[in-house]
Amino acid sequence: AEVMEDRIASRRPALLSWLASLEVEAYLRDAGLSEAAIDSVRNRLR
Numbered sequence: 001a002e003v004m005e006d007r008i009a010s011r012r013p014a015l016l017s018w019l020a021s022l023e024v025e026a027y028l029r030d031a032g033l034s035e036a037a038i039d040s041v042r043n044r045l046r
Contacts, residue, residue, distance in 0.1 A: 016045055 028038050 012045065019045065 025038055025042070028041065033041075
């Protein structure tokens with residue numbers, strides 16, 4: 001499990017840039033999620 005966590009952690013910057021490129025926040029907003037829910041998603045990815 002620790003190895004997987006390390007792999008995921010090493011990919012986080014790539015994940016964040018991928019999410020930013022897709023404008024996921026705008027998508028989630030359009031889907032009706034609250035700002036708090038969007039912040040929660042963003043914080044989990046940091």
